[in-house]
Amino acid sequence: MSHVTYNKMWAEAQEGLNNLLQTETEDKSPKPLKDHPIVFQMLATFYVKYVQIFHNLETAYDQIVHPQKRLVIRQVLEGVMGRILELKNEMVELENSEFHYFDDILQDQKLCPEHIEIPIPRYFIKEKLKVLKEREKILAQILVNAGLQDIEPKKHIKVMTFEEAIRIIQISERARQGRLRAEFMKQIYLEEKRERQARLHSGKSPNLDASAVCIQKVWRGYIQMKRTEKIREEEMIFLGMSPPPHFHRISASLMQAQRVEAMRCEVQEKHEEEYKKALVAIKNRLREMEGPDIKESLQEQIRQWFIECRHITGKFPDYPDEEDGGSIVIFSQKTPEQVAAELAAKEEELQKKSKDKGKKGKKEKEKKKKGKEKGKEKQEKKANEEKEGWKMAPSNFLPIMEEGNNWYKDVWQHREEGWNFHQEYDPELVKEEKRKEVKEEIRVQVDELMRQELKNLKLAVDREKDKKKRSGKKDKVSHAGLVIPPAQFLTQKWGYNLLTSRSGTKTRTKSFAVEDYIKNARTIDSLYKELVEGGLLIKPKTVKLSDYVGEYSYLGTTLRQVDIEPMPSLADVRQLIALYGILPLGSQALHEKSPLVKALLLAGPAGVGKKMLVHALCTETGANLFNLSASNIAGKYPGKSGLQMLLNMVFKVAKQLQPSVVWIGNTEKTFYKKVPKAEKEMEPKRLKKNLPKILKSLKAEDRVLIVGTTTRPFDADLRPFCKVYKKIILIPRPDYASRFALWKHIILQNGGSLSKSPTISCLAKMSDGFTQGHIIYAAQTILSERRIRQLNRKPLTAVELMGALARQDPVYKEEEDMFKAWYAKTPLGKARAKALMEESGVQTRACAQCPDVHTVQRENGLQRRHQADEAFQRLADKITAAEQSKAKVYVVLANFQLFFQQKSITTKKIETLGMYVQKKSSKYSEAIFLLKNCQVKVQRDSRQYENP
Template sequence: MSIPVKRTIFSADFLKADESCENLLKKDDAADIALDDEEDLDAIRNCAACKIQSWWRGYRTRKIVKIRKRFKEELYGMKKIRKLKRPNYKDNSIMEMYKNEMLKKKLDEDFINLINDERTRLLQVRSPWMMEDISDHIRAWFKEFYDATGNFHPYPDPVKQGTVLVVIDETMTPMEFQESLGKKPLSKAEKKKLRDKEKKEKRKKKEKLKQLKMKEAKRRKKLRDAGIIDIGYEITASKPIENIEETMQKYAKDWRNVDEYLNKNHDPIKDWVTEDELAKIHQEVRGLVDEYMRVEYELLREALAKDNNEKYKALKVKYPKKKKNKKKKKAKDMTGDRTLESLYHELKDAGIIEDIAHRDFDEFIADFNFVADDTRDEDGLTTLGPAKGDIKMVIQESMLGMGEFDVPKPKSLLLIGPLNSGKRLLCQIIASELNAVFMNLSPEKTYKYANDLKYFLHVILKVAKAFQPTIMYIEEAHRLFWKKIPPEAVEINPRLLGTSISSKILKPLKKNDKIVLVGTSNMPWAANGGIKRAFQKVLLIPKCDYGTSFLLWLEMMTENAPDDMKEYAYSALARVLQAYNSGDITDNVKQTLSIDRKMRLKNEALDPNEFLEYFLSKNEPPILPPEEKLMEKFNKWFGSSNTLQKLRKKYMAQKLAKASKKK
C-alpha cells in the first residue's frame, strides 16, 4: 500500500454481522464467517484500507486536476486571477514608495559624487597631456603650411570653433592656400556680387522645397477629402516619433555590451562618466590652448614679416557675441510674501485640493471593440464605434506627456457619457496613477471666490505649477457654460469660471507643464459653444457592450463571492443586463452580495433574479439602462465636435451624391 493507513484492531465483540455495519461484505457471507478467525478479520481490515485509499486517491487526483485546469484558464485569459487585497496593502505601498525615494536620493548623490571625483582626477592626470597633445598638433599644422607654402594659414576664429576646424579638416589644403595667396583681394563690388549670387541660390532652394511641400499638402488634402488618411506620412512627419526612434537607437547602441544583471546595487557605469567628462574637459582645454597658440602664431607671423622685410599687421580676432539677457518684466506676484506651503494648505482647507483613494487603471474594467468596423451597414453610414477599452487606451496615451517623456498632450480633456458610466472614476485613476495633486474646480467649490476671482486664479496656477503634476477637475463641466441656469443652481454661480478657463487657466500653461484640466459632463448639449473651445479633446464614454459587461460580472463576482461561484452564469447575466452602465452593475453586486447574504450562501443558493430585483423593485424609481435616444443625443453632439467624424460625414455625403447622379 503506497498510502499508509492506520488499522485499528477491534475486539471480536465489536464486530457484528448487522446491516448497520458497513464492512464491505454481504450479509449472507458475514453469517458464515467465524468472527474469531484471524484470516477473515485481516481480509475485512484490508478491504476497509483499500476503500479508504481509493477514495483518498480520487479526491487528491480531482483536486490536482482542478488546480491545473484553473491555472490553464488563468494563463489563457479565460478566468480572472483573483486579487487578494490585504488590509495593510496601502501602508506597505507607501513604505515601499518611501524606501524607493530614499534609495533614489542616495543613488543620485553617489552619481554626483562620482562625477565630481572623476572630473577632479581627470583634471589632475589627463589635462596636462591634453594641452601638450593639442599644442603639438597645432604646431605641426603651422610647420606643414610653412614647409609647403612659406607662409602660415590664417588662424581660425573662436566664432568658427577655433582649431576644431583643423581636427575635422575644414581648413584649406596647402595647395588651395598657395593659390589663394596669388589671387588679388576681391573688391567691394565683387564681394557684393558673390553675396547676391549666394542669396539667389538660397532663394531657389527654398522655392523648390516650398513647391514640393505644396504638392505634398495638396495630395494629402485630396486624400483627406476622399476620407483617406495617410497614416504613413503622419507617422514619418511626427517629431515626437522621430525623437522616440532616435532615443531607441541610442539606447540599443549604448546598452548593447552592458550587462546590468550583476549590478544589484544600481551603481553608475564609470566608463560612461569618464567619457563624458573627458569630452567636456577636452572642449574647455582646447579653448585655453587656442588662446596660447594664437599668441605663438602672431609671434611667428611677426618673425616672418621681419625676414621678408614686410610690414607686420596683427589679424583681427572675431569672438562669439555674448547673448544679452533681456530682463523680462515680471508680473507682480500677488502672493509674493507668502510661502507655497501656506497657499497649498489654504486651498486644501477650502476643499479645493482633495485627497483621493489609491486607484489604478485595472479598476476601470473594460473590453476592446474586437469587431471594429466589420459590422458596417450596406450604405456605409452606420458603424460600431469604439468600446470602453479603446477609450481607456486613448486616455492612457493622452497622459503620456504627464510623465518624464516630452510627448505632446492636450491641456484640457472632457469626458462625456451617461450617469454612472465611470467618468469620475477615470479622473481619480489618472490623478492616482500620476501621483498628482487633485484640484476640484467644480462650481460647488468655487462660488465663494466670486468677489476675488483674480486672486483665486492666481493661487490655483501658482500652486499647480509648483506641485506638478496636477489634475484640475470640473464635475459636470457643462454647468460652466449653461445656456440657461436652472433656478436651483443660481446660488452656486456656475458660470463663474466659464469665461476664465481659456484665457486665465489654459493660456498661461506651457507645453512642458504637467498640468491637465479634466472635466466630465452628462448633458454637454445644455452648454453653449464655449465648452468646445475650452476643452481641446473630447471623449465619449460608450455604453457597455457584451465583452465589458461579462468582464464586469466576472471581476465583481470573483471579488465579492466565494470560490464556489466560479462556474456561475456570468455569460447569461452579461447578456441580459448588457445595456446597464458599469457603475450600476458594480453597485448591484456590492448591494446584493452584502455580508448577510454571503453568510447565507452555503444554505441558500444565489438566484440570478436577485440581481434583477435590485434594479426593478428594491430601488424607487427603478434603475433602467440609458435609452437609445439619449445615446443618439450624445453621438450627435460628439460628432459635431469631432474633426475626424466631420470629415467622414462629408466623405459619405459626397459618396451618396455621386451614387445618386449615376442612377
C-alpha cells in the same frame, strides 16, 4: 526570471524595431496614397507592432538592472511611445474618429486584445516615489491642521424621508408579528402530530430494525446527494465551465515572482547609485591623469593653426567665439582659408540681421492685410492635398528611435558580457563617455588661454589694436543703430522700467499687478497651503487604470464594413485615457514633442466612471488634482480680480509641481446657453471667458491637462464648448462583454464567490442598460458583512442582485440617442458624417456600373420582406393572445420594434401602434388593422430593393 531572459526580451524588441524603422524610412519621398482603407490598414499595422514592442521594452526597462543598458532602453522606449501617439493622431485625422478597431489585424497576426493594451510605464511612479510620499505627508498635515480630513465621507449615506422611515418600521413590525403567529401555529401543529403518532403506535411494540432502515435510508440519500454534487462540480471544472475553488487566490509561484521583482528593483537602485558615484570618480581620475596631455596637445595644434593662417593670409586669424564652437571649428578638418571664410560670412549675417530688424514694423502691417488671403490659400492647399492623396506627416520620434537603435547596434548587440554576471556598470564605457567631457572642459580652458596668447601675438607682431569681443556683456545694438548699455547699468528698481511707457507714464493693470504679486511675493509652499485649505487642491483617490474594467469590441471592423457605426467599448475608452492623458503627463520629453493635448472632455451618462478615470490619471502619473468645478469655486475669490488671482495661483502651482490635472466637474455649466434660476447665485459661467486664455498660455513644456466631465453636454453652447475641449471622449454604457467581466470583478472584490455565485451570463444579460455605478451599488448593497458570512450555507442568487439593481433607473434609449445626436454635432462628428456621405456617394456611383450589386440588393430586399411578413404575423398573434394586458402588449411591441431596427426596417407607424395600444388596450381589432397597414408600408419600402 533571470538576466538572460530580460536581455533576450530586449534583443527581440530591438530586432522588431529595426525592421519597422527600415520599413518606415526606406522610401524617403513616398507617393501620395488615395485609397483610405489601404492607408488605414498600413497605419493600424504599424500601430499594433509598435504597441507589442512597447510591451517588451517597458518590461525590460523595469527589470533589467544594468544601469547603462537602461539608458539605451529609456531612449528607445520614449521614442516608441511618441511614435504610437503620432500614429494615433494620423488615424484620427484619416478616419475622423477617436475610436479605431483592429480585430481583423489581430486575427491576421494571431494576437489577443491584451497584446494591444497600452501598458502604463512603471517608472512614471518609481522614479519620483520619494517626492510623492513627501507630498502626501504635507497634504495630510495641512488637512489635519485645517480640520478638513473628514470632509468627504467614506460612504454615501442616503437621506430618508419621514414617510419612508414609518413604512420601514411598519414592515418590520408586521413581519415580526407574522413570524410569532407562524411559530405559534407551528407548535400547535407539531403537538397535534405528536398526539396522532402516539395514538397510532400506542398498541405496537417498537421495531428497532425498521427504525434502523429508516435512518439508513435518509443517511444514504444525503451522502449520495453530496457525492453527486461533488462529481458535477469536478466535471464543470474539468470542462472549464466553472473556476477551481482556489482559482482566484494568489498562488505560491506568483508570490515568489512578485518577491523576485521587488528584489530586482532593489538591486537596480543599488547599481544605479554605484554608477552615479563611478561617473564622478572616473571623471576626476581622467582629469588628473590624462588632462595635462590633452591640454598640451590642444595648445600645440592651435599654435600650428596660427602659424599656417599667417603664412597663407599674411596676418593672424580671428579666434572663433565660444558661441560658434571655439576651437572646435579649428579641429573640424578644414583648411585655414575655409575657417576664415566661414567667420567672415557669419559677421556679414549678423550685420544683415541688425538691418532687417528695422524693417519688421512695416512688414507686420502688410502681414495683417495678407492674413485673410493666406487663410484662403491654406484651405485651398488642404483641398489640393486631399485630392492628391494622403502623405505621412514628418515624425519627431523616428530620429530618436534611429539614434537609440544605432546605439544598441554599436555597443550592446554583440558585446561580450560573460565577466559581468551581476550586471553592474561597465567601467570602460564610462571612461569613453567621460573622456569626451574632460576633453571638452579642457578645450574651453585652452580657448581662453589661446585667445590671450593670440592677442599678445597680434600686438607684438602685427601691431593690431585689440578688438573687444564681448560675449555675455556686449553692448546691444538698437533698431536705430545706437549702442545700448548692458542690463546691469539700468535701474534695478523693481517693476518701474518694465511697467512704464516710452513717455514715462505707468501702464500697470490690476491683473498684471496680481500676476507680479503671485510670482514674486508668494512662495509655492504658501500657495499650495492656501489652495488645499480652500478645497481647490484635493487628494486623488488611489485608482489604477486597470481597475476600469471593460472588454474589447470584437466586431468593430465587421460592423463598419456594413456601414454600421459601432458603439465604442470600455476598453477603447481606457486606451484613449492612456494615450491622451497618462503617457504625455508621465514623460516630459513625450509631452514636448508629441501632438499636444491641452484639454480633454469625458462625456457620458451618470455612473459610467468619468470621475474614476480622472483619479486614475492622477494615480498613474503622480499628478496633483485641482478642482475648479463650478460648485467648488462658488463664493470663493469673488469678483474679476479674485477670479484672476485664483487662476494665477492654481496654474502657477500646477506648472511648478507638474504633472498636474485641473478637473472641471459638470463642465457644461460653465458653457450654459441660459443659466437656470436656481443656479444663478452660484455663477457657473465664471470661467467661460478665462478658459481659452488659459489654454493659450499652456506651452508644450507645461505638463498640465484640463479635464472636464459632463453628464449633460447638450445643455452647453456647442461652439465655445468644442473650442476649449478639442479632444472629446464619449463614454457609453457597458456592453454585454464588459458587464460580464464587471459582474465577476465586483462580486469577487466585495467578498463573494464565483464557484457558488449565480450565472454571470444571466446577470450580464439582465443588467443591459445599467451602468457600472449601478452594478457596483447593487453588489455592495447585497454583499454586506452578514450576507458574506452566510454564503457557505446560503449561496448568492441572481434574484437578490437584480432586486437591488431594479431599484435604480437605467440609461434609457432616449438619453443614449441624445448623446449620439450631440456628438454628431461636434467638429469631429460632422467631419465623420461628411466623410461617410462622400464614401457612400462614391459607392453609389460604383454600384450604378456594377450589375452584381443590383442582384445583391434584390436578394436583400426579398429577404427583408419575408422577415417583415413573419415578424408582423408573430406580432399579431401575440397581441391577440395578450389576455387584455396593456403591459404585456407594450412589452411585445417594444421587442419587435427593436427587431425592426436591427433588420434596418424603419417605419414610424410602429410607434403610432405602440402609443395606440398603450392608450386603448381594449380595441385589439383596430390595433391589428394598424399592424397590417404597417406591414404593407414595410413591404412597399422593401420592393425598392427588388427593382433598383
